[in-house]
Amino acid sequence: MGPRFDAEVPPGGYTWWYVDAISDNGQHALTIIAFVGSVFSPYYKRSGRDDPIDHCALNVALYGPEARWVMTERPRGSVTREANMLAIGPSRVEWTGDALHIHIEERDTRLFNPVHRPVRGVVKVHPEALNPTSFALDHDEKHIWHxxxxxxRIEVEMEKPGLSWKGKGYFDHNRGSESLEDGFRIWHWSRAHTKRGALVCYEGERRDGSLFASAIRFDREGVAEDADLPPIARLPRSKWRVERSARSEISVARVRRTWEDTPFYARSELSSHLDGEEVVAVQESLDMRRFASPIVQFMLPYRMPRRKK
Incomplete structure (x- = not known):
């Protein structure tokens, strides 16, 4: 039921494992994404996407005091995939059978700054329960979310920068047999913990113009069921003017913090109202039309370097 890191990834396809978390004191947050066939890689796109294993990256984003951002792409020769382990360069993620251990050995990327600071430490993800059910995001099942x-529960022990905290988190997996821009124009996603368990909302517009929207409730045992879709809560655009949208039972949500603000993607922490209670939600908005634009493709290598090993 846990992740399998050695599953086949077809040419043109992708797979990623995503973790986000907020510290118990609210001062820190993080997202970590391990990519095979990195969907946002300008190098993978330019290559024709024939070899996804040749375009892998571990994206580490630490928010709050001592913020860091890492996304260095590695080639096939620096990638090791086993059933329970994925190594990308000097970093690796391991599934122990009941927890995910993420060993980080990277250097950060800062625009217009040649000094790349070390980012080193271990993050442990302890699921409260595991859900066995995956969901297709399109009619042809080319894009799957699990x-x-x-x-x-999250344990963060970073040596560089010196950070130690615990908090509440979330862990999912996406895979696909075609590029995101071939499947979607835009999407909005959000997740929130509730007293009953968790609620995840997924919606957007596919490349063919069709719309999709769903709300899925997970109980404390990880069992999924369809939920009534709450009303749309419009959010202010990001500084890069990315349109954001979420769901809230009182049609009102507030951006507490914007974690990521890029020309085609925004990730935010929200205050919202779901399952009859006030909740803290993590939300993302993605515009694949902007991602595919020549100017964004020109800019991406400055943020996402590629190494030979």
């Missing part, structure tokens, strides 16, 4: 752990 919420592995709608609720998890």
């Amino acid at each position: 919420c592995l752990a709608p609720r998890a």
Whole structure:
């Protein structure tokens, strides 16, 4: 039921494992994404996407005091895939059978700054329960989403920068047999912990113009069921003017913090109202039309370097 890191990834396809978390004191947050066939890689796109294993990256984003951002792409020769382990360069993620251990050995990327600071440490993800059910995001099942752990406890022990905290987290997996821009124009996603378990909302517009929207409730045992879709809560655009949208039972949500703000992607922490209670939600908005634009493709290598090993 846990992740399998050695599953086949077809040419043109992708797979990723995503973790986010907020510290118990609210001062820190993180997202970590392990990519095979990195969907946002300008190098993978330019290559024709024939070899996804040749375009892998571990994206580490630490928010709050001592913020860091890492996304260095590695080639096939620096990638090791086993059933329970994925190594990308000097970093690796391991599934122990009941927890995900993420060993980080990277250097950060800062625009217009040649000094790349070390980012080193271990993050442990302890699911409260595992969900076995995956969901297709399109009619042809070319894009699959699997919420592995709608609720998890997180332990963060970073040596560089010196950070130590615990918090609440989330762990999921996406995979596909075509590029995101071939499948979608835009999407909005959000997740929130509730007293009953967790609620995840997924919606957007596919490349063919069709719309999709769903709300899925997970109980404390990780069992999924369809939920009534809450009303749309419009959010202010990001500084890069990315349109954001979420769901809230009182049609009102507030951006507490914007974690990521890029020309085609925004990730935010929200205050919202779901399952009859006030909740803290993590939300993302993605515009693949902007991602595919020549100016964004020109800019991406400055943020996402590629190494030979």
